[in-house]
Amino acid sequence: MATGGSEGSPPSLGPKQHTNRLIHEKSPYLLQHAHNPVDWYPWGEEAFAKAKKEDKLIFLSVGYSTCHWCHVMERESFENEEIGKIMNENFVCIKVDREERPDVDKVYMTFVQATSGGGGWPMSVWLTPDLKPFVGGTYFPPEDGFHRPGFKTVLQNLAEQWKKNRNGITERSNKILTALQRGVAVSANEGTVPPPCPEVMESCFQQLAHSYEDEYGGFRESPKFPSPVNFNFLFRFWALNKTGEKGARALEMALHTLKMMALGGIHDHIGQGFHRYSTDGKWHVPHFEKMLYDQGQLAVSYTEAYQISGDTFFADVARDILLYVSRDLSDKSGGFYSAEDADSHPTAKSVEKTEGAFCVWTEHEIRELLPDPVPDASQGVTMADVFIHHYGVKESGNVDPAQDPHGELENKNVLIVRYSPELTATKFGLEVEKVKDVLRMCRNRLYEVRRQRPRPHLDSKMLASWNGLMISGFARAGAVLGEKTYVRRAAQAAGFLREHMFDSGSGQLLRSCYPGDESAVEQAARPVSGFLDDYAFVIRSLMDLYEASFDHQWLEWALLLQQKQDDLFWDSKGFAYFTNDARDPSVLIRLKEDQDGAEPSGNAVAASNLVRLANFANRPDWVNKSKQLVAAFEKLLNSIPMALPEMVIALMAQHHTLKQVVIRGELEAPDTQELIQCVNAHFVHNKILLLADGNSESFLYQTLPFLSTLELKDGKATAYVCQNFSCSLPVTSAGELQTLLIK
Structure with missing residues (x-):
């Protein structure tokens, strides 16, 4: 099914000696462990029941298929017969793909970070039979050394502790869970308002400026991560401070970082696209895996950089990213694959993989x-x-x-x-x-x-959230660069999501699916319902796709998904959205994600979505909901706004009323296209774009009755810029429209 070539399978080593339950899974990560001597279980009731029946601790191992250190730990420990025997005799061993089950991953990662001061993958956590954590870490070497215990020693010690001090471990795990639940609680009281936007915005800029590295760009010395959310904020901060020194500085930081990244080794100059991050401070030596979520977000960042600067260098980089994704991460069905591995075989005859060999x-x-x-x-x-x-x-x-x-x-x-x-x-x-x-x-x-050369492993899992990020990348670039093929590719992917990852009966998204034979698409062995970020990222992408194509069906679907998101995840008592719904009792804590990571926070994207959708659908109550959501994160916004720049963007959208830019005309008419191109040529941080084609029976005319009052001026396509329930005088030329847009 992969259009980008083989997955770089190792040379055949003959029949497999072991096969465990993971052989029945669809996740590439779980399948990678299906022939370990460890008696792995997938996350589910069968494993939980066994742990309770046999009164055994659970060893939970969480990772993902393109994780370098996950491969290392598998090779050193999980393929080791002696270690496998210890694991099987003393523990019920569960494997989780963090990308398939982010809800499980986030609960136990919160525990690991709280108790060890750090986190990462592979994540190794020991649980009581009722799933409560009491010991955790990340990668463990197989044997003792360098003043730290090896994995085998840890396993033996914990097994012995469970035999001798079961009550103590149980009591400790109960206390830990209570403390975690208390520590992650996020809420706002009725009537609480968001923090003041100017102060938060200024603080976020100052914190980013303080952490900025002038020579090579980026917001730390090393390692350096792309962090597209920082560019999103800096571009919008510039748009509100165009004539000031701070605005110029914000723009310089963003454009210089994007240029240095594109010149650096983190950018694949031969095969296109971007690697995960740079291990050094010069963007030179990358961690070589390539993730779909980076490509989608960076396509938007480079497109906006081109919009603002007019420098075709940035447009060329956006095209480069989309070429890579179209060629190597695209399924024939229209969906996008998740990632390519960092490791591969140096030659066709090599047994061991090495990082970056490809x-x-x-x-x-x-x-x-x-x-x-x-x-x-x-x-x-x-x-x-x-x-x-x-x-x-x-x-x-x-x-x-x-x-x-x-x-x-x-x-x-x-x-x-x-x-x-x-x-x-x-x-x-x-x-x-x-x-x-x-x-x-x-x-x-x-x-x-x-x-x-032997290709790196391809993770062909297709995730709703990451597909949403990539749809936005294609749609936004297609609109700005005038590339209709990109818009069509975005629409194809949106159609894929609706056909294969949406249950029209329940109105719910699914989290993941996988390529099958020929053009078939298969669901997970146990289909997982979508999480908050699946809904938020897809909803945003559908609005982006509407503004690039003016096809009402995507906007209508976005509104339906927003209503379902509210039903499943909204906390009506403490406000904001939970990451997961309440139906799975095996997930012990319902978290409310706030900070941005490699992907933006689902709550932050949802807060901005609500403001945009309110203007598309005449739903002022959604603006109020957005404000309640942001108010729930007031403490962090006031103290460390650079940890959640996407939430600061939502606060800015609430504070600076959106412009409704309406083009009255026929879509394919040259004068209409000229006005649309004028809008797309300019970076307007606080606008939505609508097409009023005169069809009073259409969806938009029903939700926004004022559209029926907008007329063609002198028989020509006409633009109106509306804000705070009033519209500008109509204009028919791109020059006049430009003046209105850049006010």
């Missing part, structure tokens, strides 16, 4: 592959010479050993743009366009060679 190069390889002389250059100059200079390739490799503790990248090169095309042209006495052509030919040739 992406890195030796200087010798490049010279062999690019021997052609460059016309018009000095005698003896080859394509390899130009490429090696431009991308910082060295004979001994260009990776700092500090970023390669296991020596996997020794003598290898991670491509990073060291010089501008102009400087490279000067170096070799060439025209700039000639250099660009040469570099393009070099990249294409290396791409064809790389296609022959």
Whole structure:
């Protein structure tokens, strides 16, 4: 099913010696462990009942299929016969894919972070038979060393403790759960209002500016993460402070970081798209996995950077991301796959995988592959010479050993743009366009060679939330760049979600599905209902898709999903949304997510969605609900707003009333298209875009009766900019509309 090639399976090692219950799962991560000597169970009643019946502790292991250290722990411990025997005799062992069950992951990650001061994957937690945690951590080496116990020792010690001090462990786990429930409680009282927007917005900017690293951009020294939510905030802060020094600084921080990321090794210059993060402070050596959620969010960030700056460099990067996703993360059914692994086999005959093997190069390889002389250059100059200079390739490799503790990248090169095309042209006495052509030919040739390497594992799981992020990426880029193929791809993916991940009977989204045979799509072994972020991200994407296509069906579906989201997750007593609904008793705590991570907080996106939808659907009550939601997170907004910039954006949307930009005209008419293109060419942080085509029977005319009062001026397509229940005088030219938009 994968359009991007094989999943890089290892060489056949003959028949599998062990097979456990995970063989019946669909999750690629769970299937990776189906032949461990560990008697793994999936999360579910069968495992819980066994633990209670046999009075055994539960060992819970949580990870995901492209997690490097998850692979390491599997290889070292879960494939070890001796360790497997200890696990099977003393514990009921449960494997969870954190991407399939984020509700389970978040509960126990909250415990691990609270008790150890850190977190990550693989996550290892020991539970009592009634699922209460009492010991947890992340990666454990198999044996003792470096002043820390190994996994085998931890297993033996805990098994012994359970035999000797069962009551003490049970009492401790009860206290821990009570403390966790109290510690994560988030609520607001009736009448509580959001914190003052100007102060919160200013504080968020100051905190980001303080953490900003000037030379290479980014908001910490190292490792460096893309953090698209920071760009979202900074662009909107700039839009409200265009003429001030702070606005200029916000824009500089965002654009410089995005440019340095695109020039760095975190950007795959041969195969397109972005890796997960940079292990160093220069965006050079990445953690090589590629995640769909990064591609979707960064496509929006680079599109907005182009909108604001007019620099085609950013538009080209957005196109690069969408090319990668279209080619390598797209299913024929229309959905988007989750990720590509960091690890792969260096050669077809290799047994062990290494990180980055698919992406890195030796200087010798490049010279062999690019021997052609460059016309018009000095005698003896080859394509390899130009490429090696431009991308910082060295004979001994260009990776700092500090970023390669296991020596996997020794003598290898991670491509990073060291010089501008102009400087490279000067170096070799060439025209700039000639250099660009040469570099393009070099990249294409290396791409064809790389296609022959064993590919990294592809996680073909399709998640509603991440598909929503990617739909927004395609829709927003399609509108701004005038690329209808991107808008059509977004619509195809939205259609996929409605067909395969939406139960029209109950009105609920499903969390995940998987490719089957030919063009079939299969559900999980135990289908999981959607969570808050599934609803919030999909709803936002449907509004983005409507504004790119003006197809009412997506807006209608967004409104239905919003109503279902309110039914399932809204806390009518303490306000804000729970991450999960209340129907699964195995999830001991219902959390309310606040802070942004690699993905934005579901509550923050929902808060902004409510404001946008209120303007599409004439629902002022949703604006009030958005304010209640934001008020629930007042404490964090007042103290550390940089931890939740997406929530600050929602606060800004509430404070600065949205503009309803209405184009009255026929969609395909040239004068209508000219006005639409004018709107899309400008970054307007607080607007929604509607098309009034004169069809009084349509959905929009029914929900927004004022549209029927808007007329064509002099028979031409006409634009109205409405705010606070009043509309501007009608305009018919792009110039006049631009003036209204940038006020």
